[in-house]
Amino acid sequence: MPPDLNLRISPRTVQQETVDKLRLAILSGLFQPGSRLIESQLCAQLGISRPSLREALRSLEAERLIEIVPNRGPAVPALSWEEATAIYEVRELLEVEAAGRCALRIPAEQLHELERSLSAFEEAAASHDSMAQVTTAADFYSIILANCGNPILEEVHRGLVARISFFRGRSMSLEGRAQSSLAEMREIFESIAAGDEKAARKASKKHLLKAKAAAKVSMENGI
Amino acid sequence: MPPDLNLRISPRTVQQETVDKLRLAILSGLFQPGSRLIESQLCAQLGISRPSLREALRSLEAERLIEIVPNRGPAVPALSWEEATAIYEVRELLEVEAAGRCALRIPAEQLHELERSLSAFEEAAASHDSMAQVTTAADFYSIILANCGNPILEEVHRGLVARISFFRGRSMSLEGRAQSSLAEMREIFESIAAGDEKAARKASKKHLLKAKAAAKVSMENGI
DNA sequence: ATTGCAAGAATGTCAGACAATCTGGTTGAC
DNA sequence: GTCAACCAGATTGTCTGACATTCTTGCAAT
Numbered sequence: 001m002p003p004d005l006n007l008r009i010s011p012r013t014v015q016q017e018t019v020d021k022l023r024l025a026i027l028s029g030l031f032q033p034g035s036r037l038i039e040s041q042l043c044a045q046l047g048i049s050r051p052s053l054r055e056a057l058r059s060l061e062a063e064r065l066i067e068i069v070p071n072r073g074p075a076v077p078a079l080s081w082e083e084a085t086a087i088y089e090v091r092e093l094l095e096v097e098a099a100g101r102c103a104l105r106i107p108a109e110q111l112h113e114l115e116r117s118l119s120a121f122e123e124a125a126a127s128h129d130s131m132a133q134v135t136t137a138a139d140f141y142s143i144i145l146a147n148c149g150n151p152i153l154e155e156v157h158r159g160l161v162a163r164i165s166f167f168r169g170r171s172m173s174l175e176g177r178a179q180s181s182l183a184e185m186r187e188i189f190e191s192i193a194a195g196d197e198k199a200a201r202k203a204s205k206k207h208l209l210k211a212k213a214a215a216k217v218s219m220e221n222g223i
Numbered sequence: 224m225p226p227d228l229n230l231r232i233s234p235r236t237v238q239q240e241t242v243d244k245l246r247l248a249i250l251s252g253l254f255q256p257g258s259r260l261i262e263s264q265l266c267a268q269l270g271i272s273r274p275s276l277r278e279a280l281r282s283l284e285a286e287r288l289i290e291i292v293p294n295r296g297p298a299v300p301a302l303s304w305e306e307a308t309a310i311y312e313v314r315e316l317l318e319v320e321a322a323g324r325c326a327l328r329i330p331a332e333q334l335h336e337l338e339r340s341l342s343a344f345e346e347a348a349a350s351h352d353s354m355a356q357v358t359t360a361a362d363f364y365s366i367i368l369a370n371c372g373n374p375i376l377e378e379v380h381r382g383l384v385a386r387i388s389f390f391r392g393r394s395m396s397l398e399g400r401a402q403s404s405l406a407e408m409r410e411i412f413e414s415i416a417a418g419d420e421k422a423a424r425k426a427s428k429k430h431l432l433k434a435k436a437a438a439k440v441s442m443e444n445g446i
Numbered sequence: 447a448t449t450g451c452a453a454g455a456a457t458g459t460c461a462g463a464c465a466a467t468c469t470g471g472t473t474g475a476c
Numbered sequence: 477g478t479c480a481a482c483c484a485g486a487t488t489g490t491c492t493g494a495c496a497t498t499c500t501t502g503c504a505a506t
Binding site: 083087153 | 233234235236238239274277278279281282283284285286293294306309310312313316317320373374375376379383
């Protein structure tokens with residue numbers, strides 16, 4: 001038997017496409033937090049039937065990207081500051097651990113990729129494009145999480161980060177935040193490159209605390 | 224405006240009931256890992272329609288309790304040891320943190336409840352009823368997670384524990400594991416009762432490492 | 447202005463249908 | 477006898493349509 005090349009491309013189903021489209025719409029802020037989603041409208045816009053849409057909505061509900069109240073339907077939850085804080089705290093736990101592990105085990109090639117993503121963020125930071133900043137910063141952390149050696153850590157982290165995407169855009173556009181963030185990320189990168197677990201943990205923790213503080217400021221100013 | 228009394232009991236929908244029933248069936252081991260779930264059979268057994276069932280299955284898929292491969296349908300995933308290890312590692316992160324926080328902030332009444340749950344486990348451990356042991360041990364940790372002050376920590380933890388429920392039953396029935404577990408849990412409880420964060424973390428970590436080792440042994444022996 | 451009600455909108459749930467895909471066993475060729 | 481192709485049944489993916497229940501909203505009445 002030839003090795004399983006995983007060539008059997010699993011066909012993308014309507015429900016998968018729909019979940020992806022809706023997730024993207026939520027993460028990019030197309031649906032305002034607090035706004036309700038009307039099934040019939042979404043069906044028409046996406047060109048799919050109600051059963052398919054409802055399956056997709058259940059997936060997103062389980063991801064906590066939307067809330068479905070019986071007889072009221074789905075809505076994008078408005079994150080309270082307490083909830084956001086709780087998420088930031090768990091994120092800290094995970095990211096610090098991931099950064100520490102990464103320092104001990106990241107392969108050279110992936111380290112190079114991490115460096116490239118840092119450069120991409122540097123460019124975005126200079127360009128004052130806060131959307132690009134969020135994306136490239138997310139890439140940076142994705143690489144760290146992907147190389148920490150624990151796929152569950154990565155999976156849980158991705159789920160949590162998605163839920164606070166709303167804040168990330170806002171906080172990144174704070175005066176000076178991008179530059180500060182860049183310095184912190186560079187410190188993380190260099191600690192990992194040096195294989196210094198302890199320094200990587202410390203730098204990662206510092207970065208997250210500052211990010212949390214920035215998110216708080218932006219929230220208090222924001223609304 | 225009067226405070227939100229949350230008296231509006233949200234009606235339980237068919238899909239919620241179904242998710243709960245199926246989740247219970249999976250966690251209790253009624254569906255063997257690796258076995259496929261046939262929609263038509265489940266519909267008949269549960270007395271519901273296919274759309275409702277499929278919504279429930281999507282929820283469980285997002286919880287990672289089942290896997291749905293396009294055109295092959297849902298199945299209970301057979302956890303590999305690597306995956307289980309990864310889950311145990313993240314669980315350790317979360318539980319250690321929760322135990323530490325708990326030591327600093329648990330209210331007296333909840334502490335008492337924790338003590339009661341410890342007694343319940345003690346009783347179960349003496350009775351050689353491994354099902355009761357798993358349940359009561361889960362209760363014990365639920366109380367800790369519920370009082371750590373971070374609902375996200377609790378939520379993520381619950382999701383992870385559900386995925387390794389299969390192992391928990393097996394490892395708890397190992398010779399002497401229940402008694403050993405009891406001693407470890409008592410140590411955790413006493414650290415928390417004393418308000419000693421550091422000790423609580425340490426005890427919690429020790430407990431998890433042993434649980435992981437027990438799970439490994441039971442897995443290697445098991446199949 | 448507040449309350450109550452009625453029309454409309456939206457959701458929860460079901461039944462039935464059909465095409466696409468997978469599975470397993472049978473047939474046929476070598 | 478073994479292996480490959482193939483066919484029938486089973487199963488899933490998706491849609492349409494329908495209807496009862498529940499929520500929302502605007503209007504009317506006090």
